[in-house]
Amino acid sequence: VLVSAESELALDECLDRLLSGEDWSHALPEADRSDVRGLMDVAQKLLTIARQAPPLEGHRREGLWGRVAAAGRGPEKLATALLAPWAMLFRLLAGNETQAFEARERARIRDVWR
């Protein structure tokens, strides 16, 4: 199927507007762009589904990291010993639960690997 670069550009422009919540139809030129309009119907459905996909967080995030790390082992005793107090300090200072969780988990998993 031959597709003009103009169509690809027009679609890209429409997608940018769709993603930023603007009216994408304004990005289409006066000339008939039924090819792009048809694809934008699909794009809208796709975006609806994509925006409902849950992020990786909470127990799932913890579970995944735990499974990945527990599948291996490493002789990084020194790294573990050094990292654990830093992770604790980071948690106290950062106050950001997600980052603190990551730091805590890194230290914990390295403990497991010992």
Added chain:
Amino acid sequence: MATLVAERPVRTIRFQPVAPNIEIRGNEWFVDLYESTCESVYRFALMLMRDPSAAEDVAAEVYLRAWRARDRFEERGTPVAWVLSITRNCALDELRKRRQERNLEAIAEHEDPTQHLAPELSENDVTAIHGAIRCLTREQQQVIFLRFYEELPHESVALKLGRNPNAVRAIQFRALSRLRKLLEESRAR
């Protein structure tokens, strides 16, 4: 089962006498890879599997495979493109396994986390779209994922995949055309 073992807690170790330019990647490299890509890997797996538990299984398998194949990474472009390719392979394996086991009840029970969350779309629409996504090529799936799930502009998608921006625009056009065709076929059935 592969073991995640690094000889030293350093990013890379070179063994000159064996073969020059061969890098043995260690745990630090792996942890960095995990931290920079786990969210994308999980959501990409979710796009393909439609089941959060299955997506988690796939993501865990992805990193085991990534660890085993870490020395082949250079040949495969950017880290994101590499792990997304592995994710696709793992997801296809998992879907194949499920089909073979004919565990359809379990799939039906867990498969659709979006059905209660996307009231604008019918269950048939959601099923058809996910089915169509699975039929896309590897690069089309990656572009669709990064463009719609990560909501990146095409220039960033190109950067993440190590591709030319014009090529990404062409791939996204072809991907949406293919999706549209597949959805029309699905409606006609």
